Amino acid sequence: MPSSFIRLLLPIGALALLLSGCLPSGCSSGSFDELAPSDSLSRDRAAAVPADSLRLVHTVSASEAQPMSYPRTLRYRPDGALVVADAERNSLHLLTPNGTYDRERTSDAFDVPYLAGTTGDTLWVFNAGSDTVVGVENGDVLPDAGFAIERADAASLVYAAAHSDAFYLKVIGEDIGSTLYQYDWSGTLQAERTLDQPYWRYAGFLRVQGDSLWSLSGFRPVVDRLPLNLESASASPDTLALRGFDSPMLERSYAFLQGDTHEPPLLIPSATFADGRLFVLNVRSGWVQVDVFGRDGVLQHRLIEASPQPNTDFFPHDLSVRAHDDGYDIALAVSDPDPAVVIYRWTPSDTPG
Numbered sequence: 001m002p003s004s005f006i007r008l009l010l011p012i013g014a015l016a017l018l019l020s021g022c023l024p025s026g027c028s029s030g031s032f033d034e035l036a037p038s039d040s041l042s043r044d045r046a047a048a049v050p051a052d053s054l055r056l057v058h059t060v061s062a063s064e065a066q067p068m069s070y071p072r073t074l075r076y077r078p079d080g081a082l083v084v085a086d087a088e089r090n091s092l093h094l095l096t097p098n099g100t101y102d103r104e105r106t107s108d109a110f111d112v113p114y115l116a117g118t119t120g121d122t123l124w125v126f127n128a129g130s131d132t133v134v135g136v137e138n139g140d141v142l143p144d145a146g147f148a149i150e151r152a153d154a155a156s157l158v159y160a161a162a163h164s165d166a167f168y169l170k171v172i173g174e175d176i177g178s179t180l181y182q183y184d185w186s187g188t189l190q191a192e193r194t195l196d197q198p199y200w201r202y203a204g205f206l207r208v209q210g211d212s213l214w215s216l217s218g219f220r221p222v223v224d225r226l227p228l229n230l231e232s233a234s235a236s237p238d239t240l241a242l243r244g245f246d247s248p249m250l251e252r253s254y255a256f257l258q259g260d261t262h263e264p265p266l267l268i269p270s271a272t273f274a275d276g277r278l279f280v281l282n283v284r285s286g287w288v289q290v291d292v293f294g295r296d297g298v299l300q301h302r303l304i305e306a307s308p309q310p311n312t313d314f315f316p317h318d319l320s321v322r323a324h325d326d327g328y329d330i331a332l333a334v335s336d337p338d339p340a341v342v343i344y345r346w347t348p349s350d351t352p353g
Contacts, residue, residue, distance in 0.1 A: 046299060081097050087128075099343045134146040178202040326347060
């Protein structure tokens with residue numbers, strides 16, 4: 001398995017390969033022509049939704065003045081500035097609200113940093129190398145904010161999300177299954193919730209939106225929704241199917257579910273909420289597609305970059321979306337073929353009913 005794909009599958013710092021999978025341009029040969037019934041219905045719905053264009057606004061490429069090595073996660077701040085976590089340089093890169101490069105922030109506190117979210121003016125960073133949580137304001141690490149966590153299996157996948165009342169971790173692995181953990185801001189474990197097998201089904205980011213914790217799945221077009229209080233009796237996942245999600249890899253996905261191939265295709269590297277909508281990064285062979293769903297999981301828009309050109313080396317890892325008067329800015333963190341942050345703008349048409 002190529003090292004670049006190992007990094008893809010280890011979104012927070014694990015050094016052992018826990019999942020075997022493939023991208024559209026890199027799956028092994030095999031002819032699959034059957035779809036799951038739900039995927040067939042989704043494909044039909046997607047075909048009925050016209051595509052909108054994504055307009056390129058900025059590309060911030062790695063250079064001596066913009067020293068990005070591995071931009072892995074990124075988040076818009078409330079003021080419109082963009083923060084990018086560099087998992088190789090152990091730093092944060094700051095971009096201005098108009099998309100230009102501002103500066104890099106380094107700190108001994110950053111150790112394979114990944115962005116977990118914001119509370120007020122504080123941006124929270126989970127450090128996969130040290131299993132610590134630190135707070136950042138104006139690019140500076142807050143000396144008295146944060147805590148350390150303990151992971152039973154260092155070779156696990158970990159995903160993090162911050163909320164004003166709690167900090168959440170999702171930890172998954174073949175030998176340990178999948179578990180959600182809820183901490184208070186002193187680092188005390190408040191609750192944990194075991195997720196059903198198979199463990200690979202839960203590989204994906206955590207997001208907080210409204211009164212819910214959302215657990216994404218990279219390998220199936222579904223999202224799990226839970227209450228923010230994992231101690232509550234109702235804290236079992238409510239699975240939301242993404243109705244209208246389409247991908248040329250759905251046949252291979254169904255074949256994997258049926259046991260006909262050992263390589264599950266990656267369908268959704270990342271997704272995030274903005275303005276009440278769920279923006280889903282839909283893997284394609286070298287070009288950008290973002291699908292927009294309502295909170296009910298129904299496809300509203302398909303967004304495709306203008307004049308898409310296949311490029312098997314191109315791969316975006318994460319996206320962040322900012323709503324404003326002119327529509328939405330959609331920022332992507334790209335590591336291959338060269339490190340970059342790419343920002344698109346979408347001005348929506350009327351939302352389908």
